[in-house]
Amino acid sequence: MKRLAKISMGVYVALCFAFFYLPIFITMIFSFNSSKSLTKFTGFSFKWYQELIENQEIMSAVWVSVSIAILATAISTVLGTITAIGLTRHRKLVKEWILNVNNIPIMNPEIVTAIGLMLLFTAMKIDKGYVTMLLAHISFCTPYVITSVYPKVRGLDNNIANAAMDLGATPWQALRKVIIPMIKPGIYAGVLLAFTMSFDDFVISYFVSGNGVMNISMIVYNMTKRTNPTINALSTIVILVIFIAVAVVNIVPIIKRKKVTVHEKNN
Amino acid sequence: MRYFKKLVRPYIAWSAVVIIIPLIMMLLYAFTNSGNSLLNIQFTFENFKRFAEPVYLNVFLKSLKLGLLTVAICLVLGYTLAYIIAQFKESTQNVLILLVTVPMWINMLLRTYAWISILSDNGLLNALLSKLGLEPVSMMYTDFAVMIGQVCDFLPFMIIPIHTSLSKMDKSFIEASYDLGANPVQTFFKVVFKLSIPGVLNGVIMVFLLSISTFVIPKLLGGGQYVLMGNLIESQFVSVGDWNFGSAISIILAVIILFAIRWMKKVDAADN
Numbered sequence: 001m002k003r004l005a006k007i008s009m010g011v012y013v014a015l016c017f018a019f020f021y022l023p024i025f026i027t028m029i030f031s032f033n034s035s036k037s038l039t040k041f042t043g044f045s046f047k048w049y050q051e052l053i054e055n056q057e058i059m060s061a062v063w064v065s066v067s068i069a070i071l072a073t074a075i076s077t078v079l080g081t082i083t084a085i086g087l088t089r090h091r092k093l094v095k096e097w098i099l100n101v102n103n104i105p106i107m108n109p110e111i112v113t114a115i116g117l118m119l120l121f122t123a124m125k126i127d128k129g130y131v132t133m134l135l136a137h138i139s140f141c142t143p144y145v146i147t148s149v150y151p152k153v154r155g156l157d158n159n160i161a162n163a164a165m166d167l168g169a170t171p172w173q174a175l176r177k178v179i180i181p182m183i184k185p186g187i188y189a190g191v192l193l194a195f196t197m198s199f200d201d202f203v204i205s206y207f208v209s210g211n212g213v214m215n216i217s218m219i220v221y222n223m224t225k226r227t228n229p230t231i232n233a234l235s236t237i238v239i240l241v242i243f244i245a246v247a248v249v250n251i252v253p254i255i256k257r258k259k260v261t262v263h264e265k266n267n
Numbered sequence: 268m269r270y271f272k273k274l275v276r277p278y279i280a281w282s283a284v285v286i287i288i289p290l291i292m293m294l295l296y297a298f299t300n301s302g303n304s305l306l307n308i309q310f311t312f313e314n315f316k317r318f319a320e321p322v323y324l325n326v327f328l329k330s331l332k333l334g335l336l337t338v339a340i341c342l343v344l345g346y347t348l349a350y351i352i353a354q355f356k357e358s359t360q361n362v363l364i365l366l367v368t369v370p371m372w373i374n375m376l377l378r379t380y381a382w383i384s385i386l387s388d389n390g391l392l393n394a395l396l397s398k399l400g401l402e403p404v405s406m407m408y409t410d411f412a413v414m415i416g417q418v419c420d421f422l423p424f425m426i427i428p429i430h431t432s433l434s435k436m437d438k439s440f441i442e443a444s445y446d447l448g449a450n451p452v453q454t455f456f457k458v459v460f461k462l463s464i465p466g467v468l469n470g471v472i473m474v475f476l477l478s479i480s481t482f483v484i485p486k487l488l489g490g491g492q493y494v495l496m497g498n499l500i501e502s503q504f505v506s507v508g509d510w511n512f513g514s515a516i517s518i519i520l521a522v523i524i525l526f527a528i529r530w531m532k533k534v535d536a537a538d539n
């Protein structure tokens with residue numbers, strides 16, 4: 001009886017993961033197919049990867065996605081971190097007000113945020129394109145940075161920074177050498193979140209971009225009308241990069257911990 | 268103390284421009300008709316009244332139905348998986364949860380695109396059916412296809428909060444329940460499920476929010492004829508060009524989500 005329960009539990013887990021991963025693996029396998037068929041594997045080839053590299057449109061979309069994700073992450077991380085640090089020094093009323101406003105883009109459906117930004121850019125007469133996409137990405141990434149950094153700052157003892165300044169540190173030094181190092185885990189979490197939010201975004205980019213500026217999501221959206229194995233090749237590369245990144249993020253702390261314990265043993 | 272106060276100022280200015288002003292503009296559009304100038308503005312409820320027309324009301328009901336169905340399916344599948352994962356030892360749990368999160372990192376468009384090649388008429392699933400000697404089934408552009416895409420994309424958002432509250436649970440409650448004579452079914456419904464309600468509510472809200480406002484999955488897997496709230500908004504802005512009506516629908520959508528969150532918080536508070 002117990003064995004049966006265990007087996008059926010295992011089968012259920014396997015089925016769920018198959019549901020998550022089968023589409024991903026099928027995409028990867030068929031990206032190496034030599035023909036356009038999505039059902040018959042006619043032979044191994046790198047044909048679609050070559051077409052991918054030669055496709056100007058896709059390559060520029062990759063560039064847009066990557067550069068916007070890096071810029072938006074950098075800017076929203078700085079903005080979000082200083083805001084989170086400043087917030088803890090304010091009265092409850094101000095704090096709650098800002099945090100509530102900050103929650104609006106997180107709670108609102110993406111499409112509503114997208115429409116709002118589109119109306120804003122149109123009213124301000126900013127030409128839709130790379131700049132509007134970047135500004136939009138900064139605006140929806142920053143709230144996530146604040147929500148991941150703020151709890152860390154709140155957990156800090158204000159006296160530590162004050163002590164540093166009493167001992168002659170300038171506020172800037174206290175910020176850089178005392179506060180930031182202590183809230184690093186929160187900042188890293190914010191960076192990770194901001195980068196993936198930006199890199200994966202479709203809805204907001206779709207509404208605020210224009211003049212032919214497209215990111216990866218938008219190009220995929222435009223190409224789904226007909227089957228196109230170059231998209232499979234692109235998918236495979238994106239998936240591999242993410243797998244490697246996730247593996248590195250998760251394995252590095254383990255190795256570090258091991259090194260530390262080895263180090264401690266040696267001492 | 269006072270040194271870092273000023274650091275908030277850039278964000279106050281920034282969020283006023285990119286969060287508050289867009290909302291005000293959306294409200295302005297929603298309560299006016301086109302061709303208004305700011306000087307002689309005239310407010311109207313017309314855009315909201317129009318939403319009550321049967322055509323649009325049907326879109327709303329269809330979105331609501333599909334959203335609730337997605338939530339229900341994700342809840343049943345996700346709770347079961349989260350519960351099973353929580354039975355493993357901690358290191359295994361961490362690996363399994365990581366495996367649940369990895370697909371979330373992969374671009375949603377790419378994952379939805381993958382389903383097209385499986386579900387289409389000359390896709391893998393039909394190839395498999397014909398190998399088994401069965402009639403091919405047209406799956407693309409149906410409720411079924413949209414449902415598969417939504418559940419696959421949103422299920423992790425249900426699993427993770429539920430798993431978090433299940434793994435935080437004090438196991439001695441379960442032992443106490445058995446000691447007091449409850450059977451496994453009673454223990455599950457009266458102890459385990461009750462204690463996991465915060466996670467369940469979180470997951471339900473997340474999946475509901477995502478599924479009621481999506482327009483990509485219905486468009487790719489449901490086809491151009493498949494219209495949900497999100498698609499209706501998109502068409503008003505992209506093809507029809509009626510920004511006033513589009514803004515009104517956006518506001519309705521935001522209000523629905525707001526009420527859903529309020530209601531969930533109430534349930535959560537009443538439960539404690």
